[in-house]
Amino acid sequence: MNRIFFYVVIGLQVLFLVGMSISFYLMDDFGEVIRLETAQVDPPDIFYGDYVRLQYEQERIEPEYWFGSKDMDRNEKIYVLLIPDDKGIYHVKAASDRKLAEHDDGIVVTAKYQYKDWNGNHRVSYGMNRYYIEENTGEQYGDMSQRYIVQAVVAPWGQKKIVSLEPIEE
Incomplete structure (x- = not known):
């Protein structure tokens, strides 16, 4: 037995x-391919190997797009509706702790609630904040002022992964 x-x-x-x-x-x-814009990029860390730590513009949800509960706990699961603009970059259209309906042009992505900042914006994390790069190529990502477009794949079952990182030409 x-x-x-x-x-x-x-x-x-x-x-x-x-x-x-x-x-x-x-x-x-x-999966569906989405493009997100980074807010800032931190340089690689020698202890974790070569990776880039990413933050996204879409992780800051303004109050007019928030349709969830007033009091949220950290790491609570939320749903974010992302809609592409004319350049193909996805932006927040709605967010809630209740499941959102699918939209024709957009995609609903799960995230974890972090906190509400002093401006009333809700901060979330999509769980795609590290992008591992080839060894010894970290210096090209060391400029904190450079912004990037992240191409990610979101599977129908909710799994997400970063496919590529492209610098924004300004």
Whole structure:
């Protein structure tokens, strides 16, 4: 009996890992590509390898787009409706702690609530704040004033990943 239980547990773990791997690659086929604009970029950290820490303009939700509860707890799941502009960059159209209806042009993305700032803006995190880059290429991302367009894929099951990072030519 213990032996069967052991093999079932091992089999479920393997199945879970295979499922995670497959879902990561299926995102490219079934996911929707969105473009987000960064607010600022931090330089890479020598302890974590070469990565860029990103913050997005879309992580600041103005009060007129907030349709959720007044009192939110940190890391509570929220839904954000993003609509593309004429350049293809997605912007916040609505946000709530209740599930939002899909929109023809836009996409509903899940985020985690962070806090309400002194201007009344709601701050959220999409969970795509690190973009790992090739080793020893971090110096090109070290300029804090440079802004980027992030191309990300959002799968129908809610998983998100960054595909590319392009500097904005100003």
